Amino acid sequence: MYEKLLCAPLFCIGSLFAQGTESGKISGNFQSNAQIYYEDSNLGIGPENLPEEKFLSNSFVNLQYTSNIFSAGMRYEANQNSLLGYDKRYNGEGIAYRFVRINRNGLDITAGNFYEQFGSGIILRAYEERNLGYDNAFDGIRLKYSPIEGVYLKSLVGKQRWYFDKSEGIVRGFDGEISLNEIFKALRDVRSQISIGGSLVSKFQQDLDPIYILPKNVVSWASRFNVHHGKWILGAEYVYKYNDPSATNNFIYKEGQALLANISYSQKRFGISFSGKRVDNMSFNSDRNLKGQEVSINYLPAFTKQHTYTLATIYPYGTIANGEMGLQAELSYLIKKGSRIGGGFGMGVLINFSNAYSIHQAQIDEKTSLGKSGTLGYTSDFFKMGDEKYFQEFNIELSRKINRKLKLIGTYVNTHYNSKVIAGYDYFGMIKANILVLETQYKLKARQALRTEIQHLSTKQHDGNWAMALVEYTVSPHYFFAIQNLYNYGNKSKKNHYPNLSAGYGKGTNRFTLGYGKQKQGIFCVGGVCREVPKSNGISLSITSSF
Amino acid sequence: MRTLKHQVTLVSAFCIAFSSCDVIEGPFIEERVVSECSNKCRKILLEDYTGHMCGNCPRAAEKITELKNIYGDQLVVIAVHSGFFAEPSGTYFTNDFRTKTGNEWDEHFGNSAAGNPNGMVNRAGYSESSHILQYTQWAQKVEELLESEPKAAIELETNYNANTYDLTVTTEIEILQTISNPLSINLVLTESNVVGYQKDYDANPEKIPNYQHSHIMRKSLTGSWGKDLGKETYQNRSLISNTFHITLDEKWLPENMSIVAFITKTNTLEVVQAQESPVIK
Structure with a gap:
């Protein structure tokens, strides 16, 4: 379990530093999201589907003390109990x-929790995405050091957060990045900016499995480069992982590999980028027995x-x-103002x-x-490439100021x-x-x-067609009011409305939002x-504050 | 320059220190010899939270077969059909294997809300919210729990009347180590070889019409939370006897049924010992 009493002495140390050497500042933020849940016969939410508590809330407060050479911080979380859709293992406080x-x-030393990313993150990334209820922060030691200008080294050792507990495996990581232009004087004035980097990440977990002979230490390495040349940017990263049988890959002993590459060009009013990737058996968890991404070492x-x-x-x-x-390709273009299509402001x-x-x-x-x-x-x-298409999307967005x-x-x-x-839906196939x-x-x-x-x-599959309308009225900087309705009119079994009303008030750094409405069932993804x-019907309240 | 050399050496040493990697060339699977379980050995309860609409749940059932091959009688299994995936649905998935007790356990422990399939091994970790285990975690937990000595032993005696469908179960608990907790005895009926629809994402087609469901919990004889044995402390070598009655549903096949008994700590619900016996010996 996370130590729940460590922070008081931690802040005392902070203030000692502040008194002894220099003055620092304290900053932080607070957020609370709460909801009251109601039955809804139209949505099929009966008494048996309602949470026993009827009222659920997720809250946290971040506090941070910062001075020039020292900083310390903490986050207190109180999920009493977690909102529907968040894992119940987040229930609790601490x-x-x-x-x-x-x-x-x-020399930059962090002791305790930290987030970190090596390169693009395909070998190591610890981050928090509160809307997903995702947090795989490390608890351990991290060092950052730059021995000479242009050389940046990072190393870490730690365990990852797993709800209010920690994952079993110990992660050790090292990353180095070299900026050639900063190291070599001859390259300082060159137009091309080139950096290269490499990472090594290893995880340790005991083999207590009675069935498989498992590697206790699994190593993964990555190399990358990045070139900026005028309006061009070119970059790539390759990662290799030695045998890592796990719940996600169904305990196979194959190596893992991934390659990400991107190239982009941008100039005034025009930009274009291409990126491609290949991922093969690259789930990398600090607990091999956990499926999914709860304790992913990489991203x-x-x-x-x-x-x-x-x-x-x-x-999504x-x-x-x-x-x-x-692969992904993106093109952005601003049609000149004054032209026939661009009008007075451009498009x-x-x-x-x-x-x-x-x-x-x-087959092997x-x-x-x-x-x-x-x-x-x-x-x-x-x-x-394989034969199965997972996803394809084409989208175009036109924006124009009329007056x-x-x-x-x-x-x-x-x-x-x-x-x-993607979602494990059956029957619907390719939507x-x-x-x-x-x-x-x-x-x-x-x-x-x-x-x-x-x-x-519009779709002929899954839940069929949807329509939605939203009106939002803002009186800045203090108020907003919004009303919206989603209507699943193409659903063959039940044509449901999902109306929502919300209003917000903000003053200074405090913000209050009150809403009432229905939430459709679905999948929410970030990156x-x-x-x-889950589907729900209820009143929600959100309070945020920063200081 | 000297400093730089030191730094490079340090960094290299650091890299080498944790670059050690265990590359397994094969074989990948351990040769396990299952030792015979003595009369009073430790037995572990595995609760598999599942549902006939859960397309990944057959993987958990396969894991149970794998583990039963290793641990034999030392592993006692209950398949708890509960949550969304266990609801009767459409034309094919008409079976309702849910029970009042299973629903109450599921609501209390939060299993189906955490995503099926998953389960609990002796309900270990419940007090720290780490009780819900994915099926890939079960083996490790069973192995870990089997390392400790049994604190109690359960003997089961069944008497089934095929004419009246009445079943009488006598439990005799022998305390093998002093236990300073209130204890409860729990008895549930399970049935195997029940043929019905099951979804399996790895099968083609996904709807399997003649899937053999095993260890289905049919009913509890002691309610959802067991019968309290009435004491705060249980001394070593003490014996506790109880008798329970139940009338079996006519649709159940007693020759495919077992009685599963397990002792829980009344306050924490942690399982202390388990036992299983066929209804008809």
Whole structure:
């Protein structure tokens, strides 16, 4: 269990430092989300589906003391009990994050909890995404050091957070990055900025399994480069992982590999980027027995556009760590103002295409089925794609300011979504959906604005067609009121409405939001990491404050 | 320059220190010899929270078969059908294997809310919210718990009347180490070889019509939380006897049924000892 009493002395040390050497400052923030749940016969929420507590809340407060060479912080969490959709193992209260950090003579030492990322994160990334209820922070020691200008070293050892407990495995990591332009004087004035990097991550976990002979130490290494040349950026990272049989890969002993590469070009009013990835058996957990991403050491990005419009988020892509190949291309262009199409203010065009496929897999021999536990699993041709399409999306967004008061944003999204592979939905197979959104932003008066959204999703599969409308009225900087309704009119079994009313008040750094409405069941993803959201009906209250 | 050399050496040493990697060339699977269990050996209770609509649950059932092959009678299994995936659904999934006790356990321990399949091994870790284990974690937990000596032994005597469907079960508990906790005895009926629909994401088609369901919990004889044995402390070598009656449902096949008994600490619900006996010997 996390030590729940460590922070008091921690802040005493902080104040001693402050008194002895220099003055520091204390900062922090607070957030509380609460909801009262009601029955709803239309949504099929009966008394047996309601949480026993009827009222649930997730709250936390962050406190941080910072001076020039010393900082210390903590986060107290109180989930009494966790909101529906968050894992019940988050129920409880306690200090889930605390650290001290000392930075003297170039050596930066963190003791306690910390978040970290090596390179793009495909070998190591610890982060928190509160909306997902995701937190895989390390608890241990981290050192950062720059021995000479242009050389940046990081090392860490620690265990990862697992709800209010810690994961079994110990993670050891080292990362080095070299900026060639900073090291070599001859390159300082060169237009190309080149950096190279490498990482080594190892995890240790006892082998207590009575069935498999498991590697206690699993090592993974990565190398990367990044080149900035004028308007061009080119980068790639490759990671290799030695045998790591786990619950996620069904206890196969195959090595893991992943490659991410991207190239982009941007100039005034125009930008274009391409990125590609290949992931093969690259789930890397600090507890081999845990499926999913709860204690992931690494992070495999989704390489798809992160949508914000409600109906465009119904079918989000979640990374398939066991194997996928995909690419993404994005083009942005601002059509000149004064032109026929650009009008008086110009028109923004954003086009994005992404896809993901399975990787090629072949049996290791005739007798062994693909992916069989306790074997090498399969062989795979690095450059060959599999036959199964996981995801494909094309979207285009046009934004144009009509006059000083009115702005329009139109979006079209075409999605192919392999529901069985991504979400575990059966029956529906490949869901093909078209989504149209029209957003208007209208300035009523100096401090008053009206924003509307009209959205439509059409599909012949899954829940069928959806329509949505939203009106939001803002009186800045203090108030907002919003009303919206989602209507699943294409659903063959039940055509449900999901209305929502919300109002917010903010003053200074405090903000209060009160809402009442219905929540549809679905999957919520951020960057390829997802959680299920259950249907609900109730009153919600959110309070945020920073200081 | 000298400092730089030192630093490079340090960094290299650091890299080498934790770059040690265990590459397993094979064989990958351990050769396990199952030793015969003595009369009063420790037995572990595995509760598998499952449902016929849960497409990943057959993997958990396969794991149970794997573990039963290793541990034999030392592993006692109850399959608790509960939660969304256990609800009757559509034309095919019409069976309802849910029970009042299973639903109450599921609500209390939060298993189906954490995503099926999962389970509990002796309900260990309940006080620290680490009781819900994925099926890949079961083996390790069973192995760990079997390392400790049994604190009690349970003997079961069954008497079944095929004409009236009445079953009488006599339990005799022998305390093998002094236990300073209130204890409860729990008895549930399980049935195996029940053929019905099961979803399996790895099968093609996914709907398997003739799936053999095993260890299905049918009913509890002692309510959801057991019968308290009435004391705060149980001295070594003390004996406690109880008798329970139940009338079996006509649809159940007694020859495929077992009685599962387990002792729990009344306050923490942690399982102290388990035992299983066929209804018809």
